[in-house]
Amino acid sequence: MKKSPNDIYGNIYRTFPDYPYVGVYIVNRPGLLIRDPELIKSVVQQNFSHFHNNDLIVDEKVDPIFGKNPFTSRDELWKQRRAVHTRQFSSGKLKSMFNSVVQGGDRLTKYVTTEMNANPKFTTEANELASKYILYNVGICALGIDPMTFEDDNAEVRVIARDILQPTFYNAIMQFLMFMLPSLGKFLSVSIVPPKVTQRLKSLIQEQLQYREQHKIVRNDFFESIQEYKGEKFGVEEMLVQIGSFFIDGYVTSSTALSFILYELAVNLDIQKRLAEEIDEFLAKHKGEVTYEVFQSLSYLNGVFLGKYHNI
């Protein structure tokens, strides 16, 4: 019990470098730990519709955000819920979120420049910086608010994020049992998303709905688009599932990936230099304007994010 599941699986992964997959036991259930990147891609991308059922069983009455997420949904319910998610992330919708993400980049640059000007020896933890940036994007895209993550350590979305990552001792034990013995999930009534986070997100949605109605605001953003699905109006409960999922699925994953990228770029200066050159050339060519269409032509940047370069 002294090692986390990540350490245990990490060890198995490293012990069998020449094998595409390794047989394991998860308590009493046999499983396969897949090592080969092509095989992983086949499972989570090309053939995902055959591998969508996960082991976790979360009671959607206790934890509506995680319990109604496609991640925990099975079979027909997965199909329906996944279809709603897929529509929310069509290329048209991603395009409409892109400007907010660019604004997040500007705020990040401003934050680092201001700190560096005030203190040339300014240092920051990569994960802290990545969290500020990703939470800015999540807050502005999903909730339509100015998340203030660079200005205020106790900004609303930062408090929510801390609450998500710091489960109570009781919940941590229960979640561990749930992952290891999923059949217990039905009886444990454990929430992955803490109830106070669910409540707070719901209040934020209600406040935003009221604000937009009172001020007759039309923005054509994600928040607005999730109020309707196939001509049907979504209520606050459904919006909570969509926005909560955006928060839960998008925050820890993206901020962790970004902090590792920042770390790797810091210790692989040749790759950092090459990437900076590509970005400088790109900005010069497009007169400093970054748009969704041309952004995708940054092939070295995309390669860095995909971990393509071998010393990354």
Ligand code: HEM
């Ligand atoms: C670097 C960032 C990310 C990583 C590494 C990542 C990784 C993953 C993984 C490993 C799964 C599990 C697939 C399975 O069931 O076996 C997953 C599922 C999912 N992710 Fe992400 N994710 C990232 C970002 C995001 C973002 C930004 C969103 C949305 C805003 C998102 C939404 C989802 C959803 C909805 C599912 C459930 C899919 C389904 O079961 O149909 N993810 N992600």
